[in-house]
Amino acid sequence: MKRKTFIQLSTTLMATPLLSSFKVLDQPERLKNWAGNLTYSTDHVFYPKSVDEVQQLIKKHSKIKPLGTKHCFNAIADSKDNLLSTRYLNKVISLDKKAKTVTVEGGIKYGELAPYLHKQGFALPNLASLPHISVAGSCTTATHGSGVKNGNLASAVTAMEIVIADGSIVHLSKAANAEKLNAAVVSLGAIGVITKVTLQVEPTYMMRQRVFTDMPMAQVKQHFEKIVSAGYSVSLFTDWQKDSINEVWIKSRIGTDKDENGPEFYGAKAAKKNLHPIIALSAENCTEQMGVPGPWYERLPHFKMGFTPSSGKELQSEYFVPMRHAVEAIEAVASLGKQIGPHLFITEIRTIAADSLWMSPCHNQASVTIHFTWKQETEAVLKLLPVIEKELSPFNARPHWGKIFTMAPKVLESRYEKLDDFKKTIAEYDPHGKFRNGFLNREIYNV
Known part of the structure; x- marks a missing residue:
């Protein structure tokens, strides 16, 4: 497949989808990313409002892909089959003031979370250049801000809840299985749907x-x-x-x-x-x-x-x-x-x-x-x-x-020493490639 498939040309801006609580049916136009340069390859878009709905959808479909706030410029979150938007999974679950952690649903945007934390006397260590992006989507792609002492946004993650390919829920944390968490935080959407994220916070400033x-x-x-x-x-x-x-x-x-x-x-x-x-x-x-x-x-x-x-x-x-x-x-x-x-x-x-x-x-x-x-x-x-x-x-x-x-997949492979281990982790959680798409096939599997 040619590299030009990374970008699908469009001369219109992002369409506003007709939403239902669970699925978008008969959309007049397919979704586009926020910049309008990429049109997603399916009009089967689901909008679950609970973890249980996420589990049902994943069990039902043989191919499905999580979709965040559509701020990616390539096809990493695309699917020709089904998309599962985390738009409505956007709540704060809990704030542990003693442990200095906040647990949120994966679809919450930083611009929604940050004011809440500030009112509670807490802050995140860093933010990206725009607050319009979701927590799970940002961590999945290693999105970042700046600062010589500041890690990317994913480095604040201390625990995650993921719905994997068989519909079951996996909990990963620094305390219980740190290496599994290191494998799964920047997951490129390959491991499952991130439904909850726990982030380290600090006193507000x-x-x-x-x-x-x-x-x-x-x-x-x-x-x-x-x-x-x-x-x-x-x-x-x-x-x-x-x-x-x-x-x-x-x-x-x-x-x-x-x-x-x-x-x-x-x-x-x-x-x-x-x-x-x-x-x-x-x-x-x-x-x-x-x-x-x-x-x-x-x-x-x-x-x-x-x-x-x-x-x-x-x-x-x-x-x-x-x-x-x-x-x-x-x-x-x-x-x-x-x-x-x-x-x-x-x-x-x-x-x-x-x-x-x-x-x-x-x-x-x-x-x-x-x-x-x-x-x-x-x-x-x-x-x-x-x-x-x-x-x-x-x-x-x-x-x-x-x-x-x-960049050629072979070059990427040479620059990620843990890539083979990452593929083993994917196989453990998604043995039949339910979350695989064209991007992963090209860039990770070189097929």
């Missing part, structure tokens, strides 16, 4: 966010680690069109982090107003900047819950490289600036701490990510990605599982 513009690339090359360590979470944005970083976003915890409030930061100038990562766009949908204090969940994401994140109609790719190769990898991509520029909205560079999750791109390695938000020019992007992947190959780059990439 306040943050402020400052933005600086036009940092000379020479400063990045000479002081990269100091720059990305200047706040709790730091992001660098560039379009690769000049020898500089367009914007530096520094998110600092009040009371624990130094506040970068001077007029300059490594040659970059302090912004005089709120900015969007794509500087030509309005900052209306972005979280508050200019050093204004606010709760953690209103500063860690780049975008507010009530607004369309990023540019809306776009494609995304992202590659993880070991932290020790950060500057070399940035230089490698910068050398492609003229090729990349015409098709790019913006690139974001972030850092993530190492974790022990088998299929996480940060497994056993602190990482830097180079993220591309592309114009929705599918053909051009699919031609560019192999060029970028070749430049990043010396650094054993790993792609984000939920974004577009063209």
Whole structure:
């Protein structure tokens, strides 16, 4: 199957489905992902409201695939048979204040969970750039925020409840079966439907966010680690069109982090107003900047819950490289600036701490990510990605599982030391491939 099957072209935005409590019937249009670049391959979409309904559906169907908030840009959550949406599995189950954990249903969005936790005096250690994504879906794909000491969102998981292929329920936890949990958290949707997740929380905290513009690339090359360590979470944005970083976003915890409030930061100038990562766009949908204090969940994401994140109609790719190769990898991509520029909205560079999750791109390695938000020019992007992947190959780059990439399955296999063990885990929970789809067949099984 050609790589172009990763993306199914569409010129319309995401359709709003006609919902029932259990199944969508006779949809006038098939579901699309939020960016509108992918149309799902079936109109058989189920919307269970309880774990019991999830079990019934899984027992009934020989092929079915869990579906989160549709924020993936490739076919990882697609199915030509049946989709099971976790949209209505979105409740907080319990908050254990003594153990500092919260247990939620897998379909809850971070933007729904975060305000509840804050009111209860608690917080999550990190959030992604947008709060519109579900807990289970984010963990399944190893979605992340930024910060040299912060792991990806999945690293906060301490326990999970999963409905596996025979309809039974499996409970995994750090306390009872830590290695099984490490295998299953970043599961790529291959093991079952995640119905409950327990996350580690901490006391709530306040943050402020400052933005600086036009940092000379020479400063990045000479002081990269100091720059990305200047706040709790730091992001660098560039379009690769000049020898500089367009914007530096520094998110600092009040009371624990130094506040970068001077007029300059490594040659970059302090912004005089709120900015969007794509500087030509309005900052209306972005979280508050200019050093204004606010709760953690209103500063860690780049975008507010009530607004369309990023540019809306776009494609995304992202590659993880070991932290020790950060500057070399940035230089490698910068050398492609003229090729990349015409098709790019913006690139974001972030850092993530190492974790022990088998299929996480940060497994056993602190990482830097180079993220591309592309114009929705599918053909051009699919031609560019192999060029970028070749430049990043010396650094054993790993792609984000939920974004577009063209890396050969054999290359992926060589970069995930636990892949064979992961396949054994899949076979244990799904021996007949009920949750297998085209994406898993290509990328994990190379068929």
